[in-house]
Amino acid sequence: MKTYLLITMFGAMMAGFSDNAAQAADAKPIRTLIVGGGTHHDFEKWFNQADTATLKATGRAEVNYTENIHSILPAIGQLDVLYLSNNKPMTNAAVRKAIFDFADKGHGLLLVHPAVWYNWNDWPEYNRTFVSGGSRGHDRYGEFEVTVDNAEHPIMAGVPKTFRITDELYYAQKDAQGPPIQVLATGRNLTNGKTYPVVWITQHPKARIVCITLGHDGKAHEHPAFKTLLQNSLKWAAEK
C-alpha cells in the first residue's frame, strides 16, 4: 500500500515536471561546448574567457570549454551546440564520427575563425560538409568593412548594416562540390575592394550550421557586432 502510494505520487510529480518542461521549452538552457586549442591564437583568452562571457550574457547558455579533443566524445551526447574554434589536429576517428552523428541528429554547429580554415588535410569531409569550403589565406591583420547581406535573418538581428573591424579578412572560398551556403555578411578589403563571405549558413539536411570567419583576437571578440553575431548564432543553431 505504502509502495503503491509512493509510486503514484512519483508518477504525478513526473507528470508535473514534464508539463513544466514543455511550458519552459523556450527558456531551456543551451548546452554548449567550446573547443579551442592549436596555433596562432590566444584561445584561452578570446575563445574561452571572452566568448563564454558573451554567450552566457544571453541568459540561456551553459558553456564549457576544452582544448582536449578527446573530451568531446563523453560530452557530445549532452550538447545542443558544439562551437569549434580549434585548429589543432583532429585525428581521433571516434571524435570525427561523433561530430558527424551530432549533426545528423539535428544539433547546432558554430564554426568560428580558425575552424573555417582548411586545417585538416586528412579530414576533407569536415570542410566539405560543414563549411562547404574554407580558407587558405587571409589579408594582413587590419581594418576592413563588413556589410550585412540579409538583415531579416535572425542571426543578423541587432547587427549594424555596415561596420568596420580590425581582424584577418579570410579568403573564404566555396567548395563547388559542397552543399549550398547562404551568405549573411560579406567583408570588403578597404584598399583593393575585394570581397569575401564572413558569415554564412551551410545547408545540412538536419543540423543548423553557422560559419563565421571573424575572430582573430580581442579586436573582434570585444567588438559589439561580433558579440551580437555570436549570441544570435548560438540561439539560432540551438533551435532545430
Ligand SMILES: [Zn+2]
Ligand atoms: Zn587568426
